[in-house]
Each structure stands twice: as structure tokens, then as C-alpha cells.
Amino acid sequence: MKAFDVRQCRILRREELVPGVFSVWVEAGELAEKAAPGQFAQIAVPGKTLRRPISICEIDKARCALRFVFQIRGEGTEILARYEEGRSWDILAPLGHGFELGDCSRKVCFVGGGIGVPPLLEAAKPFGANASAVLGFRTKAAAILLSDFERQGNRVILATDDGSAGFHGLVTGCMPEDCEAVFACGPTPMLRAVAAWAAERGVPCQISLEQRMACGVGACLGCACKLKAEDGGWRFGHVCKDGPVFRADCVLFE
Amino acid sequence: MADLHVNLAGVTLANPLIAASGTFGFGREYGELYPLSTLGGISCKGLTLRERPGNPPPRIAETPGGMLNAVGLQNPGVESFIAHELPWLRQQGTVVIANIAGNTPEEYREMAERLSETDVDMIEMNISCPNVKQGGVQFGTTCEGVTAVTSAVRRSCKKPLMVKLSPNVSDIGEMAAAAEAAGADAVSLINTLTGMRIDIRTRRPIIRNNTGGLSGPAVFPVAVRMVWQAAQRVKIPVVGLGGISTWQDAVEMLLAGAAALQIGTVLFQDPYAPVKILEGLSRFLEEEGLSSVTELTGAVRPW
Ligand SMILES: Cc1cc2nc3c(=O)[nH]c(=O)nc-3n(C[C@H](O)[C@H](O)[C@H](O)COP(=O)(O)OP(=O)(O)OC[C@H]3O[C@@H](n4cnc5c(N)ncnc54)[C@H](O)[C@@H]3O)c2cc1C
Ligand SMILES: Cc1cc2nc3c(=O)[nH]c(=O)nc-3n(C[C@H](O)[C@H](O)[C@H](O)COP(=O)(O)O)c2cc1C
């Protein structure tokens, strides 16, 4: 069986969650059967040379459907956002190495910042009430997916940079102390802080990274990221194949 | 069905499509999607004498109709390739081309000598990588450079030798002729054109290396012109590449004078592009009543 493949995926449901952020469910056939939380897709944009990497937000194996939540950041994502229900996206998926969830009876913490929140949703599902979802946004109006985490039984802790809702400040200021593992995705400064938080407490931490990509499958070596090497030095790994999810203590932040 | 076989410097390819170096790794990833025997050959990721870490990220930027890359020849080194990649690749039923890059003619020669002891089918010398600062010498941009490095390698290379030419020159025909005179069995062109993009908000180049190599449809007409010019100057086969995305592009490149083709950047948009290009090419040959793809090579009717 192919680990990943290309497929024309019909859009089942499209919704604008907050201005500029879209949620799209697609009919993905066998791609959905293969998908695991934390993996991503490369979505083709007509007229563009490169596909756009977007994380898998939810996997519905029963309906063979995948959910993506993405923000308009430039021309490519803007074109993808215009696709209406019934039309199809050309998707290469599932790609990369996702979250290793381990024992779901442990108390764990999912930490997301902004558009880094969507990739955590599927991963937090099997943990139910054992998972706290610490979700940070710029402001209240930018908050997304809170009710989705609540609906699957996770304890949601909201943080905003401007204090317009929830905890006023950084996510690391409101992470529960009793957690046994941390899973995070968001901007690099946040990931660095979360990784440091976990390291200080000796808690294992996995983080999902981003990098500009061409192939998305490990063939072009375009998406390099610095990783610690066994000999104490460093080496370039690749976000699309070795990641996007890495053990935080293996990543060398610059 | 029309015959798709081509002969490239004594090596028979099942069809004229070769995966371009650096876009296909050592074949394992796209081998997930279709048998690698679909392709006439694979030009492997550029190898250096010793392992290279490559450039810091970002290494990739999209451009109108193409992309820039500055991967910086990240590779495990020639010995690791021979030990860990070649045995598997050899079993895939396709022609294996080792692509090499060095800092000095002696480094190129040493690699060619080592690879001549293995069962690679062919050696492609990349004398034109624009993304490697170290070494300084750009062999590919002067006739003297092309001659020096090609003749050094020729002395030790027992495999068919293909020299990959840089488009960053004023007279591509001269370069092709220099390679032929120094003993090359084939030339391939074009490598990437040096380019640059800048983020207008941060005023930083998007690529950490500042400049990168431009590939994709944007370079296609330049590549067609250069293949046409080179093919008129040399008797050895010319392998055409640069921006080929459709079967129509493939036909056009053959007409310009290419004996075989390489495809790279199009794979990023459509990993199945080789399958589609070959289907289209076969259909075209049937429609045109041609019995062999070789009949297209150089068949352009210039004004
Ligand atoms: C593994 C991975 C998962 C991602 N998951 C999501 C997600 O779930 N939701 C979401 O909204 N965004 C996600 N992103 C970011 C998303 O890929 C970019 O926002 C998007 O590519 C921007 O494309 P554009 O054409 O709109 O922007 P432009 O700036 O016009 O894009 C130009 C080029 O730069 C690339 N690029 C620009 N920003 C980024 C970026 N941050 N990361 C990687 N490439 C970039 C584009 O792919 C394109 O090749 C993810 C990125 C990666 C690497
Ligand atoms: C990501 C990337 C990496 C490349 N690495 C190499 C390389 O290692 N050696 C080489 O000779 N050419 C390399 N090239 C150049 C290609 O082999 C090819 O010459 C060029 O991309 C033009 O063809 P295309 O437009 O079909 O991609 C690379 C190109 C890309 C896009």
C-alpha cells in the first residue's frame, strides 16, 4: 500500500470560522484511512508551481473525510479559500511524521498558538478529559476551535495576548503543572518557550515545525531544520519527512 | 505502439524521461507512487566527496511560473551513496546516473574514479551548481573551466560521461563544444539560472543564501533555445531539461535537438507527471505516424 498518494478530494463542507480562517472538510477516500494526527497534506494551487502544506486538523475514518483549518496568508491560501462545496482540491497526503500519542490515560497538555492550533485537535481527541488544551490567540476575536476541543472532552484554557478573553499573557503562563507530556504547535518563539517549560520540569515534549517546502515527501531536501546530532553537534533534518512533529529536545532553536 | 527507447552515449533507456538531479532524491520517495522503471533513468541527488550539510533554511522560494532553490548540495557523500543507496536503486529496473560536484578538478576526478568501480550506468558532472559558495571556482562559466574539469575526469572515468552545463553563460554552444572536445560523451542542459527574491516587509531575501537557482516553467523557453544552440555545435547527444511540465513541452525539447529529457520541478506540482508525459508522448507519436521517439530529435524546421 502506498504511504501517501495524490487524490482529487471533493469539498464536503466549507465554513469561515473567523475572518480569514477557513475550515474545510474534504472527501479523501483512502488518504483518510492512512492519515494520523499531526501529519499534513500538500494541496495544489492552480497556476502555482508549489503545493501548499496544510496540517490535517481532523480525521473521520468512518466517512473517509479529512478536515483542514487554514488562514489566508497570501495568494495560494486565498485561492484555496475560494473553492466552494462540491469542487475538488488536488491533495497529496498524508505526509510526514505526526504526533506519537503514547498512553492516553496520562494527563497531558496540548499547547497551540494562533493558526498552530488546528493540528492539535485530532491528537487531543483520544485523551478526552485527560488533556488540557492551552490555546493562545492574539485577541478574543481570533480564537478558533475552542468548542471543538470542549466537545471532545478536553479542558480548554484560553490565553490572549491582549487580555480580551481568558488568561492575559503567554501560554506558558497558564500551562497546568500536573501534566506528564506536552504537544505543541505555533510560532517559533512560543515553541521555544514551551520546550523550555517542559525541559525545566523534565516532561517529554513534541513540537510541530514549519518550513518552506517544495516536494513535501523528502526528495528535494528543501525544508531543512536544525536538529541536534548524536555526537553533540548538529545536522539538517527535513520537516516534511522527519517531521513536521519532532521531539523538542532534538530541535536546535536559533 | 511507437518505440520510446533512446540510446544515450551507449546506454539504452526504456524511454527518454530521466528524473533531474536534486528533485528526486535517490528515488525512494517517489518510488512509493509508481515503479521507478516507469522512468528511463534517474539522475541522483548531487554527490560530493564527503558528506555536506547543505545551506541553512529557508532554501526554497516560489516565483512566477517557477521556484528558487539553494539546497547547497546536502548529500551523504559518495561512499555512503555507494553503500546505502546504490544497491537498492540498482534493483529498480531503471538507468542509474550518478551526479557529482566538486571544489577542484581533482575532487571530480577522484569521485569519477570511485564511481567507475561501481555499477552506476553513467556519470553526470554538475559543473554549474550556483548555490555552493565554498570552492569559489565556477567551472561551468568559462571554456577553460569546462575543459580543465572535463579532461581531468575523462582520464579516470570508465563510465559514459555527461557534462551538465550552466545557463549562466553568454555562449552555450561554446561550452558544449568545449565539453565535447575534452572527452564528454553527452551534455545535459540547463541547470538553474541564478535568481533572487526579496520580502518587501522585512527587506530580507527570502532564501537564506540570498540567491538561488531558478527552475520550472519560467525557464523553459531559455532551455529550449540553449538546447537548440548546443545541439547545432556538437555531435554527442544533448539531454534537454529546464521547465518541462507537459508532454507538449517534452516534444518541443526533443524537436530542439534533445536526445533525452530530464524533468524536475514539475514533480513538485504533480508527482505523477512522468506517467502523464510519457502517455502524451506515446499518443503524439502514434498521431504523427512516427515509429520511434528518436525521429523527433532535432527535427525542428528553423526559419
Ligand atoms: C507542515 C506545515 C503545516 C502547516 N499547517 C497549516 C495549517 O494547518 N493551517 C494554516 O493556516 N497554515 C499552515 N501552514 C502554513 C501554510 O503552509 C502557509 O501559510 C501557506 O503555504 C502560505 O501560502 P500562500 O500562498 O497563501 O502565501 P505566500 O506567502 O504567497 O506563499 C509563497 C510561498 O511560500 C510558502 N510559505 C509561506 N508561508 C509559509 C509557512 N508559514 N510555512 C511554509 N511555507 C510557507 C508557500 O507555501 C509558497 O510556496 C503549515 C505549514 C507547514 C510547513
Ligand atoms: C530543489 C532542487 C535541487 C537541485 N539539486 C541539484 C543537484 O544536486 N545537482 C544538479 O546537477 N542539479 C540540481 N538541480 C537542478 C535540476 O537538476 C535541473 O537542472 C533544474 O531544476 C531545471 O530543471 P526543471 O525546471 O525541470 O526542474 C536542483 C533543482 C532543484 C529544484
Ligand code: FES
Ligand atoms: S519539501 Fe522536499 S524534502 Fe521536504
